[in-house]
Amino acid sequence: MSEIVGRAGGPRDLGQLAEDSAALQADVDGARWLRRHMAAGAAIVSTVTNGGFRATTVNTCISTSLDPPQFLVSIERDSQMEDWLLQSAVFGISVLPWSEQFAADQFAGFTPLASSTFRGIDYFTSVTGAPLLTRCLAWADCRLVQNVLTGDHRCFVGEAVGLGRGQGDPAQPLVTYVSRYRSLH
Numbered sequence: 211m212s213e214i215v216g217r218a219g220g221p222r223d224l225g226q227l228a229e230d231s232a233a234l235q236a237d238v239d240g241a242r243w244l245r246r247h248m249a250a251g252a253a254i255v256s257t258v259t260n261g262g263f264r265a266t267t268v269n270t271c272i273s274t275s276l277d278p279p280q281f282l283v284s285i286e287r288d289s290q291m292e293d294w295l296l297q298s299a300v301f302g303i304s305v306l307p308w309s310e311q312f313a314a315d316q317f318a319g320f321t322p323l324a325s326s327t328f329r330g331i332d333y334f335t336s337v338t339g340a341p342l343l344t345r346c347l348a349w350a351d352c353r354l355v356q357n358v359l360t361g362d363h364r365c366f367v368g369e370a371v372g373l374g375r376g377q378g379d380p381a382q383p384l385v386t387y388v389s390r391y392r393s394l395h
């Protein structure tokens with residue numbers, strides 16, 4: 211992986227990793243530490259409600275079933291996104307390329323948030339009406355089939371009713387690792 215340029219949290223010295231691992235505790239800090247060391251792709255989870263479009267940045271998106279195609283995202287409990295997903299029962303997943311760091315920051319609330327009309331954002335809709343980012347790497351349009359509370363998060367499992375490629379460069383996914391955005395080059 212190359213040196214990091216984006217932001218997904220505070221700066222971090224990779225040389226400290228070995229020291230930190232010696233101090234791991236099975237508590238919230240330990241869990242956070244471990245989670246940071248799970249390299250993961252970044253995606254935007256989006257939905258459509260009576261109030262318009264809603265979206266947040268995640269790195270907890272995984273494929274849980276191929277037949278039927280199902281995907282899981284883990285969303286912080288008692289967050290607005292949890293409410294919106296429970297209300298709408300549909301969600302879009304836009305897997306991000308390296309070039310979409312600004313979108314990742316925007317939907318994480320680090321920069322001015324997108325409006326509920328997604329003004330200024332290139333997007334399209336497929337079957338459910340959830341907005342999907344035009345310049346994503348890949349997208350899935352899902353109907354909620356299951357949700358499970360797991361501690362301080364709720365896992366949403368959706369079945370894809372549409373999926374496809376976006377305009378993003380598939381050679382350059384946006385990866386999160388140790389609180390930073392990274393590329394594979």
Ligand SMILES: Cc1cc2nc3c(=O)[nH]c(=O)nc-3n(C[C@H](O)[C@H](O)[C@H](O)COP(=O)(O)O)c2cc1C
Pocket residue numbers: 218219252266267268269270271284285286289290314315317318319386
């Ligand atoms: C790279 C990255 C990955 C994230 N992954 C998740 C996630 O998987 N689940 C989640 O609930 N929030 C995740 N967040 C946090 C949300 O995007 C958002 O910042 C948080 O819900 C705060 O929203 P608020 O503006 O409602 O306070 C992630 C943020 C970043 C930058």
